[in-house]
Amino acid sequence: MTDTPPTRSALLDTKERRQLAEKGHTLLEKKRDALIHEFFQTIDEYKAHKKTVYDNLQDAYDDLHTIQATNGVDIIRSMGQSQPPSITVETGTKNIMGVTIPTHNTTTQKPAKNASFLDTDLAVHETRTTFTEITEQLITLHELEATIHRLAEAIKRAKRRVNSLEHIQIPSLEATESRIEQHLEEKERQRFVRLKQLK
Numbered sequence: 001m002t003d004t005p006p007t008r009s010a011l012l013d014t015k016e017r018r019q020l021a022e023k024g025h026t027l028l029e030k031k032r033d034a035l036i037h038e039f040f041q042t043i044d045e046y047k048a049h050k051k052t053v054y055d056n057l058q059d060a061y062d063d064l065h066t067i068q069a070t071n072g073v074d075i076i077r078s079m080g081q082s083q084p085p086s087i088t089v090e091t092g093t094k095n096i097m098g099v100t101i102p103t104h105n106t107t108t109q110k111p112a113k114n115a116s117f118l119d120t121d122l123a124v125h126e127t128r129t130t131f132t133e134i135t136e137q138l139i140t141l142h143e144l145e146a147t148i149h150r151l152a153e154a155i156k157r158a159k160r161r162v163n164s165l166e167h168i169q170i171p172s173l174e175a176t177e178s179r180i181e182q183h184l185e186e187k188e189r190q191r192f193v194r195l196k197q198l199k
Helices: 008-071 072-079 122-197
Strands: 087-096 097-110
Touching: 008 097, 008 122, 072 122, 087 122, 097 122
Parallel strands: none
Antiparallel strands: 087 097
């Protein structure tokens, strides 16, 4: 900012720019803090959801091993392969404080009627339903992971901008403002001295 001319108009412009930078700094600090709060809230939600999903997966695989033992691995495998996908996923986005977050909306279809043609017991169909529900939970888990990554990147950007304003731009504007004020004060003193000498 050393090339800024030491004039009153330049001083007013520099002051205005400094005030704008300080206002931007305050707003960015608030946004950064809000993002950090949202980030840790999402992490807590992710941890709780992940534990639920992993517990459900463990139970579901225990049930799967049981029905494979009672109905036969080949029968269960052929039954699974004969079924069309029961979940469709539509992707979208949402906005969290200016951060675009991917979203996933799932639609679950009922199993095809031929799911019972192998004359399997009820546990087979219950286990299939359980795995479908877990798939939906995994999709939600993925969405939470993506949210955490996007928020972390946004926090990094906000921190960089806050630091740039705080340590570079605002001090530079303050230094320019001070330099112009000193120059104008010196000119005023010189003018006063000249006027006094003339008198």
